Amino acid sequence: MSPRQTTDTAPERDALITMVRDFAAKEITPVVEELDSTERFPEEIYARMGELGLMGITVPERDGGAGGHVADYIAVMEELSYGYASVADQCGLVELVGSLLAGYGTQEQKDRYLPGIISGRTRCAYALTEPGAGSDLGSLATRARRDGADWVLNGEKIYIHNAPVADVALVLAVTDPGRRKRGGMSMFLVDVDTPGVERGYREKKMGQKASPVGGFVFTDVRLPPTALLGAEGSGFGAVLSVLEKGRLGIGALANGISRAALDTASEHAVSRHQFGQPLSDFQSVAFQLADMAVDHQAARLLLEHAAGLLDTGRTAGPACSMAKLFASEASVRNTSRAVQILGGGGYIRGVPAERLYRDARITTIYEGTSEVQRLIISRDLVRRRG
């Protein structure tokens, strides 16, 4: 089955999963330790993902995407992340930027950017976070002012995935300070080679080392009217339109790490002998493996449930928050358990458990922290009682 077909049925989705699992095993797993140690941007893997139709999975076929469901997207994210979370991260980024271009772009903007982004040749970034605005996007300070027909952009973005390598960035800026989140923010397509755009430093991160992260500084960047994505003032709405899908994507990425942790821990527990028996014969180790399997499966069910709500157009916000919260925290738990089961070896560079532990940690922070997810879930509960 081609992954470019819509996968309405379980057998079609199973075929998609088999294809991605095979790709991850043959083309990601063999280079993962090299990518973790060199922090190289693996262009060749992204070009292959473009060829296989693994970029822009829910982007409509008429816009060059795979035209799939959110359920397809999360299945692909888990499989890619089982191979390496940084690779899944790139798929998630293209999914968000591609969806925003498909949903809000003019035909000219789509023609200009989408083919390159979905084929994995054009490197994109999605720039919301600022020094003074993380969880609280309402305090954004990056400002775009009109100057004749043009816009002039000033401000700073930090912790932006792909900033060190991006060709184009989707940048959220304040265009009406009086309205801010209520129609005062707009999204701009900024070619990174435009005069006045400066890439900041590349951050040294704890994990997901092959995903370059850094900042942008915008100083009097003159943008043509065609740089505005969607209507003036639609920027915050655009962010919200992809938020839930983005959270499920990161939940699924976390769950891929979780499954990798379970597999490496199980393998070690049955092969390593101490006191004359395999580690897995010690009940304390076996029960940890059981808890890891339950965490992984529970996360998958929460993710699939939320994806089903999104795919059928139902209210999905709290369900997506529950899935992202649980899957990311389960991934942190499972990678920590894997390190423990591996013993001293789990603390050594080059051993998968050590990398997985570092790769998992960011998943409770980006795409909305665990605390933000708990706020959304609890506010929904209170609203229903009120």
Ligand SMILES: Cc1cc2nc3c(=O)[nH]c(=O)nc-3n(C[C@H](O)[C@H](O)[C@H](O)COP(=O)(O)OP(=O)(O)OC[C@H]3O[C@@H](n4cnc5c(N)ncnc54)[C@H](O)[C@@H]3O)c2cc1C
């Ligand atoms: C590797 C990496 C990649 C990233 N990629 C991108 C990207 O591509 N694009 C992008 O725009 N951003 C990106 N980010 C930024 C990321 O989305 C933010 O770090 C995240 O939203 C949290 O914001 P913050 O770091 O400013 O933390 P803060 O918002 O300052 O939060 C700090 C702590 O306070 C808690 N907190 C904040 N508000 C509340 C509240 N109301 N109630 C309870 N607790 C609260 C938080 O949960 C957290 O524990 C990335 C970050 C990293 C590290």
